[in-house]
Amino acid sequence: MKFKGSFLTDASGSIDGITASHNRGGKYIRARSIPVNPSSEFQQAVRNATSLLTSRWTGVVTEDQRAAWAVYAFNVPLPDAFGDPRSIPPLAMYNRCNVPRLQADPIGTDLPIVDDGPTDFTLGTFSEPSITGISAGTQLLSLAFDTGDDWVGEASAGMLVYLSRPQSVGINFFKGPYRFAAAILGDNITPPTSPVDIAVPFPVVAGQKLFAQIRVTRADGRLSSAQRFTAIVGA
Numbered sequence: 001m002k003f004k005g006s007f008l009t010d011a012s013g014s015i016d017g018i019t020a021s022h023n024r025g026g027k028y029i030r031a032r033s034i035p036v037n038p039s040s041e042f043q044q045a046v047r048n049a050t051s052l053l054t055s056r057w058t059g060v061v062t063e064d065q066r067a068a069w070a071v072y073a074f075n076v077p078l079p080d081a082f083g084d085p086r087s088i089p090p091l092a093m094y095n096r097c098n099v100p101r102l103q104a105d106p107i108g109t110d111l112p113i114v115d116d117g118p119t120d121f122t123l124g125t126f127s128e129p130s131i132t133g134i135s136a137g138t139q140l141l142s143l144a145f146d147t148g149d150d151w152v153g154e155a156s157a158g159m160l161v162y163l164s165r166p167q168s169v170g171i172n173f174f175k176g177p178y179r180f181a182a183a184i185l186g187d188n189i190t191p192p193t194s195p196v197d198i199a200v201p202f203p204v205v206a207g208q209k210l211f212a213q214i215r216v217t218r219a220d221g222r223l224s225s226a227q228r229f230t231a232i233v234g235a
Contacts (some may be wrong), residue, residue: 045103049102050089050100054091061115066090068118099215101113103180104217111127122224124151127223129159130144131212132144138197139199139200139204141200142159142198143195144206153188157218159215160216161182162212163179164178171209205233206235209231213228214226
């Protein structure tokens with residue numbers, strides 16, 4: 001369990017049978033729940049990717065490459081449960097950057113595993129895309145993005161799109177899980193054009209709400225923070 005300040009002034013995590021957390025209404029404590037072991041095809045794919053990368057870290061990645069990931073992880077802190085920046089271990093950063101690439105492209109043809117630690121000490125940024133429509137008739141989501149962004153003209157880079165199951169229109173918050181839906185691949189010869197139509201991973205009907213999470217992976221392995229959106233399904 002994590003504490004910030006005096007007891008329960010700001011806490012997050014679990015100890016024994018108690019979990020502390022917070023939501024829109026403020027801080028709270030509850031009985032700790034034991035999560036169901038995820039076993040879907042897509043959850044297992046993420047587990048397999050993590051296992052593969054962890055083995056690769058010790059068996060393929062060189063000492064110099066591991067050192068470069070350590071430098072990158074130290075210089076690029078990520079927000080913790082309180083929103084405070086913290087540096088994560090180099091293996092965790094290596095997995096963070098590469099698991100989505102394996103998820104989007106398991107055979108590594110377009111988004112190969114990146115073993116060299118990035119030397120640009122940023123997560124990488126991208127312009128805010130927009131969902132221009134979701135059609136129940138076609139089961140397609142139309143996504144517009146800025147074709148002037150660096151990733152668009154970069155081979156081995158891409159925009160990764162994740163979508164929720166359809167939700168009631170009254171639902172305003174969604175924690176996940178998201179399902180990987182598509183990768184829009186960058187290309188230094190024939191860059192992708194906007195907008196792009198993406199098949200939704202779950203059947204949708206008009207009036208439902210979808211939540212989207214979008215990241216960009218760069219050729220050097222940097223993985224951006226997520227941008228999140230909602231959209232209502234049309235006819």
